[in-house]
Amino acid sequence: MKIPSLLLRFPRCYFSRRTYSVNFGFASRADFLGAQSLESAHRCHTKWICSSNCLRRELCQQAAPEQQAEGLSDREQRLVDRLYHGLIQRHRASLAEAITLIESTHSGKKKVAQVLLQKVLSYHREQEKLNQGKPLAFRVGLSGPPGAGKSTFIECFGKMLTERNHKVSVLAVDPSSSTSGGSLLGDKTRMTELSRDMNAYIRPSPTSGTLGGVTRTTNEAILLCEGGGYDIVLVETVGVGQSEFAVADMVDMFILLLPPAGGDELQGIKRGIIEMADLVAINKADGDLVVPARRIQAEYISAMKLLHKRSKVWRPKVMRISAKTGEGISDVWDKMSEFRDLMLTSGELLAKRRKQQKVWMWNLIQENMLEHFRSHLAVKDKIPLLEEKVLRGVLSPGLAADLLLKAFKDGL
Ligand SMILES: Nc1nc2c(ncn2[C@@H]2O[C@H](COP(=O)(O)OP(=O)(O)OP(=O)(O)O)[C@@H](O)[C@H]2O)c(=O)[nH]1
Known part of the structure; x- marks a missing residue:
């Protein structure tokens, strides 16, 4: 004009x-x-x-986004095709490249990323149809204060799952890293064994951007991981701040990992997060810490009875585990599987996912x-x-x- x-x-x-x-x-x-x-x-x-x-x-x-495919140059279209085929053939390098693409803030790349995502979504829908409409992957959020033992837990839990022939991806969301300039959570040295496992994929969150931006990229990264054949997607977040609320809104099950410490030591943990938890795991229940872990477990069991019931079929559980010795880790998986089955058969899981789509759109x-x-x-x-x-x-x-x-x- x-x-x-x-x-x-x-x-x-x-x-x-x-x-x-x-x-x-x-x-x-x-x-x-x-x-x-x-x-x-x-x-x-x-x-x-x-x-x-x-x-x-x-x-x-x-x-x-499907309309945008028309707007792509030949080079961009070739990139979409290459990443899409690599992804569905389960190549880790393609998954890594695709996630880098969706994290980009460059408008041209964003456009390409949306076309790729749309293709992955269509593929996904086809696969789910073949799976009688059931979701292909289980999305799990894991949060806990620094030092609770999240990486030790993921290492132990992830290894157990890959040994049972699952493919596990870990997305570490840490918006605070935008100020420190590096993503602490996604640091692979935290999970050395799992990061070498060919059936596991560990990915840090982008190190810059707003919480909203992180929400978008994490949601999209979840879809890409599922497209890449990972049947368990673990989204890890540090339990201080707002990121855990965002993560709870993008997963099927939300787990809170706590150290055997009470009151004052957990000041950083907001009450609201406990309300979001489907399972609370009191970690480090080994050696001298068994007794305090039992006490904390009892405290949480009674506190959680007072919370508003969020599901008709599931009451949040409080368990004791030791990520160091591996005790209780397979029990956690049993409980998670029970949760998933109940939520699936009752229809609550699909309803939750649909609601999450709306939240995502508004975000x-x-x-x-x-x-x-x-x-x-x-x-x-x-x-x-x-x-x-x-x-x-x-x-x-x-x-x-x-x-x-x-x-x-x-x-x-
Ligand atoms: N005794 C005992 N120590 C544990 C256990 N799990 C983790 N730890 C120790 O707790 C410390 C913190 O563990 P991390 O796994 O790094 O904790 P994190 O929650 O990932 O911590 P951030 O990386 O700071 O977020 C380490 O020294 C671990 O060895 C456990 O089950 N028992």
Whole structure:
């Protein structure tokens, strides 16, 4: 859309505020006049068109990726085909490359990733049909405070599963690593034996991005792992922060791993997380720690009786285990299998997965909208000033939010 020369010559006349905002992308006539030169006016305007188009394009990509296949270049299409075939032939290198692709923030790569995902999803649906509609993989979330023994547990549990002919993938979600610059959870030195096992695949979460971004990539990585033939997908997260809530919303079963420590030592663990747990495993129940582990187990059993019942067929269990000696690990798997069977036969598992799809969609919308809001010309420059006023206490957060929202709406 070209800005009419009349507007450039007579910016104060002829045009209503609505014309400036709706048609030309400026919050107001004053904003247009604020654009210092003709060139910058054009630049602002082009940027506005680009950002609107980007959002539109991104939403379209997510809504109907199959249509995007038409928009791919030959090279991109060849990449999709190569990764897709590698994935379904269970090549680990293709899975790794595909996950790197979905983690990319580059818009071109994002487009390719969505087409690949759509292909994997179709393949998945076919496979599930052949499996009488039952899910092919069991998605398990594992959370616990630092030092609870998560990696020791995964190493021991994962090895037990691969020995029983399962294929296990471990996705480590650690949004806090965006500040430290490295993903602690995904560090393979934490699970040395399992990372060498050909039937296991360990993958750190992206080391940058928002929680929303991590949610998207983890959800998509789960689908890719399933497409790659992994029948158990373990999503590990550190139990302090918000990531465990996001993870609980993308798995079939959520397990909380706790050390044999009570009250004060577990301050970092939020009550809400305990409510999400389908199984609580008190780890380190060995040697001198057996007695405290028993006590903590009893405490959790009584505390969990008071929690709101989330399933008609399952009551959360509290077990004692030792990831170091391996004691109780196969019992954990038995309980997990029992959970899965009950949830499947009752229909609760499929209902949960469907609900999760909706949550995922809204998470994506929220993330995209927020990004669009923050970068919108009508609010971008106002944000620092209003934030500063809120920090100084001269403006209430509610009023600041209202002002920004109004500027955004006017600028649409
Ligand atoms: N006695 C005993 N020690 C254990 C057990 N499991 C883990 N540990 C020890 O607890 C410490 C922490 O174990 P990790 O597996 O690294 O714990 P984590 O939860 O992965 O910790 P982060 O990597 O900090 O998140 C290590 O020194 C382990 O050897 C267990 O079952 N018994």
